[in-house]
Amino acid sequence: MMPSQSFPTIVSITEDEFDMDALLAMVTLPTTGAAAIFTGIVRGFTSGEESHETSYLEYETYRPMAEAKMRQITDEIRVRWPTVEGVAIVQRVGRLYPGALSVLVICTAAHRDTGIFDAARYGIDRLKEIVPVWKKETGTGRDGWVEGSYIPRPGE
Amino acid sequence: MMPSQSFPTIVSITEDEFDMDALLAMVTLPTTGAAAIFTGIVRGFTSGEESHETSYLEYETYRPMAEAKMRQITDEIRVRWPTVEGVAIVQRVGRLYPGALSVLVICTAAHRDTGIFDAARYGIDRLKEIVPVWKKETGTGRDGWVEGSYIPRPGE
């Protein structure tokens, strides 16, 4: 019995905590043997040149466009890595405190050597380029909106 | 206030289901902003040349050596990717049915461009080379012990 070849795709913007196990199960098919997952986590302490502490971040989104762009990224992933079976991209918004998961990208496939690691990496890189979400930081040192640097080109 | 620089390492062989969210929290520091996670999943249906269905897998381990080798892998990861903050490697054993998570590798760091994807990939590749765990398949087509192919060299 060959399982159905309809590949699950989840795109979501939510104010709620993630349930990673449940999300992974939603993008797991009977043929799935491997998952690569990226999660972004709110840092309480950022070291380096701009060393500072974060009390919380407030995420805002232009939701209908953000959802459309997240769906576009899942399409881009499927074109680049056709062996990927399930894809989930979830962005959390609202006020998030250090330690909270802010974003999740899951790519599943039959085996681990199918590009799922690269696909998950691509997913988060693209999200940070073209999905209209912004975060405002409150803490010591650099309060205010965090601005990105990517300028999309026509067609992106 | 600089957070402590003791980096969390988890190595575990368990008969229980994973709680991914709890495991991730255990390897998240105040400075952690990104996690790359690999999970292996029991396939119910394997396509390709050796197409077959799996009813269940039974995982067996030589536990004390397996734990030591998993710890060795976490050390190898820290040597290769010194910016990695937390590492967790968990292998589930016992009887696992399709859809169950069988193995988990988590690598965390301050940022996503620190090699965490490669580090997680390295972790699962190495586990499948040197950690004494074997699985016995029950299903249609190829019942019996699944044998690996990697022959460790002295010092591994």
Add this chain to the structure above:
Amino acid sequence: MKITVLFFATLRDYTGVKSVELDLAPGTTVQGLKRYLAKTYPKLTESMKTVLVAVNREFGFDENIIPDDSEVAIFPPVSGG
């Protein structure tokens, strides 16, 4: 023609509004809208150099003509994740 303009993040802080309804000449381009907004909200002038514009939820560029009844969003480069 009528369009709705939405402001996000720093842009909303500068204008003090989430959205405005505008009545513009047909054929107005993204560039034209940006000039109009800088005139209406002088605080936006500096941001208009790096601001991103979405027209009906797709990225829009200076030379693009804005269709009637569009939803246009103005925002800084994104910083999600």
Add this chain to the structure above:
Amino acid sequence: MKITVLFFATLRDYTGVKSVELDLAPGTTVQGLKRYLAKTYPKLTESMKTVLVAVNREFGFDENIIPDDSEVAIFPPVSGG
């Protein structure tokens, strides 16, 4: 000298035992133990070509001398994950 030998996976199926205590001549190597086991359990003969051996939880190789009181494990290439 006395050693404990543990069998895993196919190797345990072939021997029918999980572990045995052996009394071997001091200086016995991994290679020597493999020959001894193939003689004692003829079903193991074929597997001995590809089998892995751990001596006190580290991989052991044919020329390695097995210390007294060792825990030796015999198993096929691993297939975890």
